[in-house]
Amino acid sequence: MKYYLTIILITLFISCNKDTNQSVKIVETIKSEKKINNSTLPAKKNKAPYELKLDLEKVNDSSYYLTAKMMLLKGAHYVSPYSKKSFKGKFNLTINPNNKIKVDDFLLSVPDSETQSIINGSLDWVKVNTIYKQQFFVNPKDNFTATGFVQFVIEPRCTFEKIPFSIIQKDGHIRIQTDGC
Numbered sequence: 116m117k118y119y120l121t122i123i124l125i126t127l128f129i130s131c132n133k134d135t136n137q138s139v140k141i142v143e144t145i146k147s148e149k150k151i152n153n154s155t156l157p158a159k160k161n162k163a164p165y166e167l168k169l170d171l172e173k174v175n176d177s178s179y180y181l182t183a184k185m186m187l188l189k190g191a192h193y194v195s196p197y198s199k200k201s202f203k204g205k206f207n208l209t210i211n212p213n214n215k216i217k218v219d220d221f222l223l224s225v226p227d228s229e230t231q232s233i234i235n236g237s238l239d240w241v242k243v244n245t246i247y248k249q250q251f252f253v254n255p256k257d258n259f260t261a262t263g264f265v266q267f268v269i270e271p272r273c274t275f276e277k278i279p280f281s282i283i284q285k286d287g288h289i290r291i292q293t294d295g296c
Contacts, residue, residue: 164191165269169280171291172248176255179289181282183208183247183265193267195239196222196247204268204275206241208249210282215259219250251282258285262294 165187172180185193185206196206210218224247253259266277279294 163269163276164189164272165193165276167265167278169265169278169291169293171282171289174250178250178252180248180250181208181210181263181291183249184244185241185247186244187242190271192240192242192270195241196224198239200238202238206247206265206267208247208263208265210249210251210261210263213259213261215253215257215284216261216282217252219252221250223248253284253289255284255287259283 165185168184168186170182170184172182174180194202194205196208198205208222210216224245226243226245261282262279263282264277264279266275268275280291281294282289282291284290
């Protein structure tokens, strides 16, 4: 009886040891496959159909342009800020009021948007890469932080996008940073 019990325990010990190594390899393989799937598939699904680049362009010591470069991908488009129809998802570039910064009301865009007829009027769509420029004025000696945002509805995905940013001037150096994007 002891003989049979010893053989069963040795067999069990050897077989458990082999299965453990195989199961570790299987788990490692599954983990690596999950990493590959998580990094490629969701990134492709959730990738925005546009790229937005914000820059500051110096005109002189007290004047700058906030430049927003919208690069559209995969047939994306959005409503122009110049569209005459009341539409909540129009492209909007806003610098919030601040006593250290004066914003010009005129928003320059290159190129112009394309007008399309809809049921009750027309709507200006932007379907090409576009650069927007908003001029603002500052005292070069003042330190300040001004906040703002770019917002629009990107089509055909039909999602509301709001990208916050800050314009920061400290010790005569001015910069822009996106907040949490």
